[in-house]
Amino acid sequence: MSLVGSPKLSNETFTQLRDLIYSKTGILFSVNKLYLLENRLKWRLEYSGCVNYEEYLYLLKYDPRRTQEYQSLFNSVTTNETFFFRDAIQTKAFYEDILPSVVMENEKAGRRELKLWSAASSTGEEAYTLAMQVLRRGLKAKGWKISVSASDINSKVLATARQGKYGPYSIKHVPPDYMEKYFNNSAEAYQVLPEVKNLVSFSNMNLIDGAAMRGMRDFDVIFCRNVLIYFDHEAKKKVIESLYDSLRPGGYLFIGYSESLHNISRAFKLKHFNKALVYQKEL
Numbered sequence: 001m002s003l004v005g006s007p008k009l010s011n012e013t014f015t016q017l018r019d020l021i022y023s024k025t026g027i028l029f030s031v032n033k034l035y036l037l038e039n040r041l042k043w044r045l046e047y048s049g050c051v052n053y054e055e056y057l058y059l060l061k062y063d064p065r066r067t068q069e070y071q072s073l074f075n076s077v078t079t080n081e082t083f084f085f086r087d088a089i090q091t092k093a094f095y096e097d098i099l100p101s102v103v104m105e106n107e108k109a110g111r112r113e114l115k116l117w118s119a120a121s122s123t124g125e126e127a128y129t130l131a132m133q134v135l136r137r138g139l140k141a142k143g144w145k146i147s148v149s150a151s152d153i154n155s156k157v158l159a160t161a162r163q164g165k166y167g168p169y170s171i172k173h174v175p176p177d178y179m180e181k182y183f184n185n186s187a188e189a190y191q192v193l194p195e196v197k198n199l200v201s202f203s204n205m206n207l208i209d210g211a212a213m214r215g216m217r218d219f220d221v222i223f224c225r226n227v228l229i230y231f232d233h234e235a236k237k238k239v240i241e242s243l244y245d246s247l248r249p250g251g252y253l254f255i256g257y258s259e260s261l262h263n264i265s266r267a268f269k270l271k272h273f274n275k276a277l278v279y280q281k282e283l
């Protein structure tokens, strides 16, 4: 709810802001999310010197500063919850089934290279988890070329990700042996070691930006988890089609535990690894 005296977001302006956010990001604020959006944009009004939401909308549409403001808008409207080793069933399937299978296939093809992508990385825990698991498999030591790309639309979370310093919430599910091997623990933070950091590169990328997505090619495994839930059907379809094109034939896609490709795409083969569901691009 808005505070007494603070600007109110009208239904009409909500609809226009919502449409604009959707067209830029794929994120859909449903009608019952008016107060959520009002709350998230309250600070943007203050920082940009707008007295109400109508002025803020005008700024986004016509002001010469609008390009910078878009980045701040994206930072304000995204939800960035994440932590290391999120979803034990999926991380186990990646380590025990997918990774060995991809390594075997690439080895057979004479390609000692592994390309992974955390495609809505938030503050980086997912990407670093993948890097740690690859190191744990000893692939780097065996001379494999490893790269973990990580991207997000929110520039603030990317800045945190690049630092690789975390608090207790983020590391709550890190197994003790990984904790010992891949973190430097000081009084103020848990710092990811350079050996892990060096495998990961972060970039600002919008999943619904088809042109940017076309630059992402030949991935063995893509993690795009817990972001499709914020999109509507059309945006999900668009993103999944792009991710399909970004995978090698035979490559794997992980989506969030509560997400599904039902009615979104029939191009993938759905595979079960114990309780984990993983989508595979046809060979």
Ligand SMILES: C[S@@+](CC[C@H](N)C(=O)[O-])C[C@H]1O[C@@H](n2cnc3c(N)ncnc32)[C@H](O)[C@@H]1O
Pocket: 025, 026, 027, 078, 079, 080, 081, 082, 083, 086, 119, 120, 121, 122, 123, 126, 151, 152, 153, 154, 157, 205, 206, 207, 208, 224, 225, 226, 227, 230
């Ligand atoms: C809830 S986090 C998920 C983080 C991680 N994948 C996980 O599962 O723990 C969702 C992330 O998606 C990002 N996001 C939302 N819309 C996006 C878009 N259109 N393009 C790229 N990233 C987006 C948000 O900024 C946020 O950091």
